Amino acid sequence: xxxxxxxxxxxxxxxxxxxxxxxxxxxxxxxxxxxxxxxxxxxxxxxxxxxxxxxxxxxxxxxxxxxxxxxxxxxxxxxxxxxxxxxxxxxxxxxxxxxxxxxxxxxxxxxxxxxxxxxxxxxxxxxxxxxxxxxxxxxxxxxxxxxxxxxxxxxxxxxx
Amino acid sequence: xxxxxxxxxxxxxxxxxxxxxxxxxxxxxxxxxxxxxxxxxxxxxxxxxxxxxxxxxxxxxxxxxxxxxxxxxxxxxxxxxxxxxxxxxxxxxxxxxxxxxxxxxxxxxxxxxxxxxxxxxxxxxxxxxxxxxxxxxxxx
Numbered sequence: 001x002x003x004x005x006x007x008x009x010x011x012x013x014x015x016x017x018x019x020x021x022x023x024x025x026x027x028x029x030x031x032x033x034x035x036x037x038x039x040x041x042x043x044x045x046x047x048x049x050x051x052x053x054x055x056x057x058x059x060x061x062x063x064x065x066x067x068x069x070x071x072x073x074x075x076x077x078x079x080x081x082x083x084x085x086x087x088x089x090x091x092x093x094x095x096x097x098x099x100x101x102x103x104x105x106x107x108x109x110x111x112x113x114x115x116x117x118x119x120x121x122x123x124x125x126x127x128x129x130x131x132x133x134x135x136x137x138x139x140x141x142x143x144x145x146x147x148x149x150x151x152x153x154x155x156x157x158x159x160x
Numbered sequence: 161x162x163x164x165x166x167x168x169x170x171x172x173x174x175x176x177x178x179x180x181x182x183x184x185x186x187x188x189x190x191x192x193x194x195x196x197x198x199x200x201x202x203x204x205x206x207x208x209x210x211x212x213x214x215x216x217x218x219x220x221x222x223x224x225x226x227x228x229x230x231x232x233x234x235x236x237x238x239x240x241x242x243x244x245x246x247x248x249x250x251x252x253x254x255x256x257x258x259x260x261x262x263x264x265x266x267x268x269x270x271x272x273x274x275x276x277x278x279x280x281x282x283x284x285x286x287x288x289x290x291x292x293x294x295x296x297x298x299x300x
Binding site for chain 1: 230236242272278281289290297298
């Protein structure tokens with residue numbers, strides 16, 4: 001029996017190999033926007049964040065924002081490389097941002113509770129600064145860490 | 161808003177990027193060489209990643225001396241350390257590839273190190289702004 005003609009053989013698309021540099025640029029621009037907002041609106045921008053944390057929307061907004069950004073980044077990379085997205089990566093990108101933001105919100109609660117218990121001067125302003133810092137760190141972690149995990153998993157798979 | 165963090169980050173840019181580049185040009189001039197390296201050629205093996213690592217160490221040191229709660233300091237420190245390590249890793253991978261004769265794409269190394277160093281610098285700016293704000297609040 002003769003071998004299948006190359007034209008009839010099924011076309012194999014390679015899977016997306018994520019590089020941290022792709023996610024790094026997005027996170028860097030996000031950081032610069034955050035910095036710009038902090039410098040331009042030193043009172044109103046933190047107030048918006050603190051108000052949304054007090055009303056319970058902040059964590060939800062962060063989850064949605066990071067999920068959308070992660071999905072957009074991954075799809076963009078796969079489009080540029082003309083490569084096939086994988087289920088494992090989709091699962092990582094779908095779950096890790098939620099886990100990271102959720103975990104960090106528990107840490108924030110704990111930090112706020114500890115600040116209040118210390119009975120320090122200028123308490124409200126200290127709490128506000130803690131919320132601001134955690135918001136920024138949560139955004140960066142939830143975008144960067146899933147890509148770091150995917151990169152390490154891909155490297156592990158390649159060496160195996 | 162204080163601008164000391166702009167000066168602080170500018171120092172790293174000047175000492176880490178501009179001075180080595182100017183030194184390379186000066187060396188070429190002294191030796192009558194035609195060599196006119198651009199920053200991209202000078203740092204094509206991922207050296208920018210090492211500069212990023214140095215910046216991260218400095219930011220972590222500042223964080224550890226701040227009055228933020230330990231949870232905040234821990235999260236920020238671990239995140240910065242991870243990103244700094246990945247940034248320095250670009251140079252290490254490039255070195256290992258060259259030493260073992262494995263295919264090394266200088267374009268990709270330059271892009272990776274540039275992007276990760278950009279991330280480190282932008283994060284350093286935000287963390288320094290946050291530290292600056294917090295120190296003002298704490299001293300009130």
